[in-house]
Amino acid sequence: MSGGRRPSLVSQVRTELLQEIGDGRLLAGDKLPNEYELADRFAVSRQTVREAIQSLVVSGHLSRQRGTGTFVTTAPSRHALDTNVSYTAMIRDAGLEPGETVLEVLRRPASAAEARALRLGSGQEVVAVERIRRGNDRPLIYSRDRIPADVLGDAGQERLSDSLYAMLEAAGHRVVGATARLLPVLADRRLSELLQVGEGAPLLHIHQVDRDTDDVPVMESDEWHVADAFDVIVNRRAPL
Amino acid sequence: MSGGRRPSLVSQVRTELLQEIGDGRLLAGDKLPNEYELADRFAVSRQTVREAIQSLVVSGHLSRQRGTGTFVTTAPSRHALDTNVSYTAMIRDAGLEPGETVLEVLRRPASAAEARALRLGSGQEVVAVERIRRGNDRPLIYSRDRIPADVLGDAGQERLSDSLYAMLEAAGHRVVGATARLLPVLADRRLSELLQVGEGAPLLHIHQVDRDTDDVPVMESDEWHVADAFDVIVNRRAPL
DNA sequence: GAGTGGTCTAGACCACCGT
DNA sequence: CGGTGGTCTAGACCACTCC
Numbered sequence: 001m002s003g004g005r006r007p008s009l010v011s012q013v014r015t016e017l018l019q020e021i022g023d024g025r026l027l028a029g030d031k032l033p034n035e036y037e038l039a040d041r042f043a044v045s046r047q048t049v050r051e052a053i054q055s056l057v058v059s060g061h062l063s064r065q066r067g068t069g070t071f072v073t074t075a076p077s078r079h080a081l082d083t084n085v086s087y088t089a090m091i092r093d094a095g096l097e098p099g100e101t102v103l104e105v106l107r108r109p110a111s112a113a114e115a116r117a118l119r120l121g122s123g124q125e126v127v128a129v130e131r132i133r134r135g136n137d138r139p140l141i142y143s144r145d146r147i148p149a150d151v152l153g154d155a156g157q158e159r160l161s162d163s164l165y166a167m168l169e170a171a172g173h174r175v176v177g178a179t180a181r182l183l184p185v186l187a188d189r190r191l192s193e194l195l196q197v198g199e200g201a202p203l204l205h206i207h208q209v210d211r212d213t214d215d216v217p218v219m220e221s222d223e224w225h226v227a228d229a230f231d232v233i234v235n236r237r238a239p240l
Numbered sequence: 241m242s243g244g245r246r247p248s249l250v251s252q253v254r255t256e257l258l259q260e261i262g263d264g265r266l267l268a269g270d271k272l273p274n275e276y277e278l279a280d281r282f283a284v285s286r287q288t289v290r291e292a293i294q295s296l297v298v299s300g301h302l303s304r305q306r307g308t309g310t311f312v313t314t315a316p317s318r319h320a321l322d323t324n325v326s327y328t329a330m331i332r333d334a335g336l337e338p339g340e341t342v343l344e345v346l347r348r349p350a351s352a353a354e355a356r357a358l359r360l361g362s363g364q365e366v367v368a369v370e371r372i373r374r375g376n377d378r379p380l381i382y383s384r385d386r387i388p389a390d391v392l393g394d395a396g397q398e399r400l401s402d403s404l405y406a407m408l409e410a411a412g413h414r415v416v417g418a419t420a421r422l423l424p425v426l427a428d429r430r431l432s433e434l435l436q437v438g439e440g441a442p443l444l445h446i447h448q449v450d451r452d453t454d455d456v457p458v459m460e461s462d463e464w465h466v467a468d469a470f471d472v473i474v475n476r477r478a479p480l
Numbered sequence: 481g482a483g484t485g486g487t488c489t490a491g492a493c494c495a496c497c498g499t
Numbered sequence: 500c501g502g503t504g505g506t507c508t509a510g511a512c513c514a515c516t517c518c
Contacts, residue, residue, distance in 0.1 A: 034504080044489085058480075064504065065496095071455070081422075082474055179320075184424035185467070186426075204423075231423075233419060235417065288508085306484070308517080310485080487514095491508090493507085494507100495504090
């Protein structure tokens with residue numbers, strides 16, 4: 001009756017190891033017990049331990065060396081661009097107090113470019129949101145987001161106090177991935193006023209399309225970041 | 241006697257599925273046979289099929305929906321910043337002919353900042369390389385790379401005709417990951433001359449540290465990219 | 481309820497690293 | 500050589516989606 005599903009064993013082992021890394025029981029460079037011992041300790045199969053470790057390797061917390069052991073890596077960037085789709089979270093992780101000013105919320109027919117990016121038929125509508133995101137009250141990002149009206153459903157014209165990602169998730173479209181194109185640009189008059197920087201100041205323009213669990217595009221965004229607002233970090237890896 | 245190790249079954253299944261996606265036997269949106277059928281077809285266990293599929297989900301080629309099936313996604317960006325550590329490859333993938341001009345190769349003691357980033361002791365030396373990377377003969381990137389002399393070993397003062405990544409791999413330090421910090425900047429006089437753009441033109445500055453399989457930092461780089469040189473794409477994903 | 485992917489096990493053998 | 504991670508299997512049961 002009471003909801004609450006049991007987390008998987010893999011996830012339990014992962015969480016426990018993550019805690020040991022987080023609270024200093026395991027330090028960077030430390031060697032983990034071997035997989036058989038860990039399986040014993042957690043009373044699970046070796047396969048289960050391996051999956052937990054694998055997920056921590058992917059997220060950059062551990063590295064494995066065949067024939068040698070598993071080791072704790074130097075902590076990866078938690079607020080990296082590649083592993084986080086929410087700027088609110090990134091601003092907070094950077095140690096700043098996130099805030100925002102909504103400039104405009106508008107429901108209108110999609111442009112040709114939007115229809116292409118969001119795979120919409122002609123005449124379909126989008127909800128367009130224009131915002132200034134702030135960190136410690138300083139303007140950091142000017143953003144224009146467009147979400148198909150169909151995707152939001154009933155939640156269409158509600159308040160935007162929560163993040164757009166929360167709204168999308170509530171509408172049954174959890175965002176799990178996005179493709180971003182990054183481009184350095186100069187602030188024109190309008191951007192310089194919105195972001196309170198000089199005209200010609202360097203900005204980072206990011207054009208992004210977010211996708212949900214079904215790989216359906218659910219939001220298109222254009223953002224302009226103030227240069228030194230917060231570090232934009234990308235974790236890179238060699239192709240498989 | 242003849243070397244050639246057999247690729248793992250997982251990798252064989254992965255490769256076969258990738259080919260079917262690549263040559264159009266499987267198109268975006270298509271549903272794959274279920275895991276039991278695939279296991280049958282490839283004469284492997286379901287677990288093996290699952291691992292192959294999992295790796296294609298991570299690389300963005302497939303998406304799984306519990307209770308429904310596994311589907312081919314729209315092709316992910318193959319020359320994305322997050323899944324490729326070589327710019328030569330990225331320039332080539334962007335459809336341009338890569339070229340380079342080496343401005344300087346120098347062996348010198350590491351600076352304090354370099355020693356910190358590369359975890360070097362005092363007095364240790366680095367090999368510093370300054371280059372202009374080109375696409376179709378047009379300057380795209382000005383880069384300064386520093387590699388600890390110890391890491392290169394004998395290959396230290398060889399020619400640089402191959403990529404630095406190839407040199408590192410030959411020296412037993414295959415680069416498998418990197419952390420990059422991106423920052424929009426304006427071209428100063430020197431950069432404008434090197435990259436043949438106007439002074440004050442927007443550039444993307446990337447500071448990067450590459451790591452090998454043992455999570456050891458093996459190269460520190462600073463790069464300045466011409467704004468519209470080629471698209472800088474980042475695939476983003478929600479945290480685990 | 482039928483079909484699908486998600487989790488988990490116990491056991492086996494292989495490949496690589498260091499001594 | 501012993502210890503480690505890497506691969507693979509056969510089978511079981513669970514949870515979700517859709518009809």
